[in-house]
Amino acid sequence: MMNIADNYRSTYDNREIVRIFQRSSILEDNVLWQSHGLGRTVIPIQHFEIDFVNREVVVSFNSRRYNVTRELPLFVKLEYRTTVFKVNEFRDDSQSLSFSLPREIKTLELRTYPRQQFPTNRDYTVALKPSLTGARDTGNEIEVRAVDVSRYGLGLFISEHNRSFLKNNRILWLTKLGEHKLQYPILGEVVYINTEVEPRRESRRAKELKVGLKLSGVLPPDVFNAFIV
Numbered sequence: 001m002m003n004i005a006d007n008y009r010s011t012y013d014n015r016e017i018v019r020i021f022q023r024s025s026i027l028e029d030n031v032l033w034q035s036h037g038l039g040r041t042v043i044p045i046q047h048f049e050i051d052f053v054n055r056e057v058v059v060s061f062n063s064r065r066y067n068v069t070r071e072l073p074l075f076v077k078l079e080y081r082t083t084v085f086k087v088n089e090f091r092d093d094s095q096s097l098s099f100s101l102p103r104e105i106k107t108l109e110l111r112t113y114p115r116q117q118f119p120t121n122r123d124y125t126v127a128l129k130p131s132l133t134g135a136r137d138t139g140n141e142i143e144v145r146a147v148d149v150s151r152y153g154l155g156l157f158i159s160e161h162n163r164s165f166l167k168n169n170r171i172l173w174l175t176k177l178g179e180h181k182l183q184y185p186i187l188g189e190v191v192y193i194n195t196e197v198e199p200r201r202e203s204r205r206a207k208e209l210k211v212g213l214k215l216s217g218v219l220p221p222d223v224f225n226a227f228i229v
Contacts, residue, residue: 008084008106013194013210017105021050021057024078032061034072041066050101060096068092074099081107115150116228124227126154127176128213129185130169141175147210149177149228151218154188156211166190166211174215177227187216 011017024030030045043066048059059076068074074087074097084106090099118124124146131140142162147155154174158166166172173185194210219227 008108010104010106012104014101015194017102018050020078020080020083020105020107021048021101024080024083025049027079029079031077032059032068033075033077034069035075036069036072043068051098055101056098057101058096058098063095068097083107115148115153115155117148118146118228124149124178126156126174126178128188129173129175130165130171131173144211145208146177149219149224151224152215154213154215156213157208158193158211159208163193163209166193172213174213177219177223180223180226182220182223186219188213189216 025048030048032043032045034041034043043061046060046062048057050057070090070092074090075084076087077084085102085104087099087102090097125143126146127141127143129141142165144162145157147157149155167190170190172188172190174188175182175185190211191214192210192212
C-alpha cells in the first residue's frame with residue numbers, strides 16, 4: 001500500500017522554495033501547527049511576507065486567540081502544492097513570528113509517472129547527443145550520471161564543464177541507458193538546470209549541476225527495467 005509520503009518530494013532549490021512562498025502568499029488556508037500532549041493546535045496564517053535582506057519569513061496571525069509555545073517545534077503548511085516543512089527555531093513577537101527561509105521543504109509530487117531514484121553509492125549513466133547524422137555516428141556524444149528516471153523523464157547530474165553543452169543544446173537525443181543502447185533514440189528537452197542539490201547528492205568530486213530532461217517518447221519497458229535494476 002502506498003504511504004501518503006510517497007506523494008511528496010523534497011526540494012532544496014532556493015529559487016523553487018521562494019517561488020512556492022510567493023505563490024502561497026496570495027492564497028488562503030496557509031496554516032501553522034504545533035503538536036503537544038493534548039493534541040494539535042492549528043493556527044490560521046493571516047498573511048506572510050519574505051524578508052529578502054535577512055532571508056526570513058515573517059508570519060502574521062491572531063495572537064489574541066492563539067498562543068505559540070516557544071519550546072515546541074513549529075510546522076507550516078502552505079496552500080500552494082500543499083507544501084509542508086518544520087521550523088525548529090523562530091522568534092515570537094506580539095502579533096507575528098519570524099523564522100529563517102527553510103533550506104528544505106516537501107511538496108506534492110506532480111509527476112504523472114512515478115520516478116525511480118538511484119542510490120548514491122552507484123553510478124547510473126546515460127548517453128546524450130545534440131544531433132543524429134547517422135546510425136553509427138557517436139561524435140559529440142557525452143555520458144552523464146542519472147539521479148532518477150521515469151517513463152518520460154530523467155534527472156541528471158552534469159559537471160560544470162558540460163554545462164555549456166546542455167545550455168547550447170536544449171534539444172538532445174537520448175541514445176543509451178547504462179550499457180543498453182536504444183534501437184530508436186528518443187528526443188529530450190532540457191527543462192531546467194539547477195545549481196543547488198540536496199546535501200546527500202552532493203558529489204565528492206567536481207561541482208555538479210542538477211538537470212531535468214523531458215522525453216518526447218516513452219522509454220522501452222525492457223530497457224527501462226534493465227536500467228533500474
